[in-house]
Amino acid sequence: MADLNSLLASETATAEGTLPEPRSQGRLVLRKFLHHKLAMASSAVLVLIVLLSIVLPLIWKHNYEDSSGPPFAKPSGDFPLGTTQVGKDMVSQVLRGTQYSLLIALTVSILATVIGVVFGAVAGYLRGFSDSAISRVTDLFLIIPQIAAAAILAKVFGGGSWYIVALVLAAFGWMQIARITRAEAMSLSQREFVDAARASGAGTFRIIFKHLVPNMVGSITVNATLAVAQAVLAEAALSFIGLGVQLPDTSLGRVILENYAQLQTRPALFFGPFVVLVLISLTINFIGDGLRDAFDPRQRRMKA
Secondary structure (H helix, E strand, O other): OHHHHHHHHHHHHHHHHHOOOOOOHHHHHHHHHHOOHHHHHHHHHHHHHHHHHHHHHHHOOOOOOOOOOOOOOOOOOOOOOOEOOOOOEHHHHHHHHHHHHHHHHHHHHHHHHHHHHHHHHHHHHHOHHHHHHHHHHHHHHHHOOHHHHHHHHHHHHOOOOHHHHHHHHHHOOOHHHHHHHHHHHHHHOOOHHHHHHHHOOOOHHHHHHHHHHHHHHHHHHHHHHHHHHHHHHHHHHHHHOOOOOOOOOOOHHHHHHHHHHHOOOOHHHHHHHHHHHHHHHHHHHHHHHHHHHHHOOOOOOOOO
């Protein structure tokens, strides 16, 4: 009998030992994202663009402020994209513009996400008057033409400094995130873990930011990523019409504006920054799609 019990225990242990270890939610999301081919390819391209914009200026033979080159030089080994009207190397101008555009986009994404998450979570949890007030403010900002309002405010308050442009764009970029966060907060506030937190004496602040917001990390991450792409295009639009970033700061939109007149005769001066701008926007959107699929529980489950 003892031998039989030992055998059964051994077989049970062996069977249990063959079972895969349970995966955490974070590992499952990461694994699904890594299997999203388009998102991974986009991530590689975006990382390459970021690295080139940071590292290449340190070793590139021309400085973005150097205007000693011949004006409107044709693309060559010394000037791969040619030179501007004042003799500046176009490659160094694109690299500098990429740095500022990414800096502005990241700043806008972070600020807009923080504002949207706070407003949306508070409105969705408290409801009542707080929800109505925040929703009406959100609706008001949604009906205001974003580009026109941002152009006016950037002109009035900053004279085109990059951080003023970022602040203005963030002020008009949080509404969509607030709406999504509000809807999720309203749903999560009815769950058992929120009732348990209330029963244990947790205050409103703790429930919102310790229980609700961490459970919305998927949608927050996706929307913050997409906000980067939207900010890149919004900043480029402002700068292209001359109401965005102003010298001595620069951006891809600013570089495109300065060389738009050369589109027919010297296309490299226009298409150089334009292609980089499109690549940044496309890759970030594809990464956002990959994150959305990875966080979506309705997507096909990965094998354990």
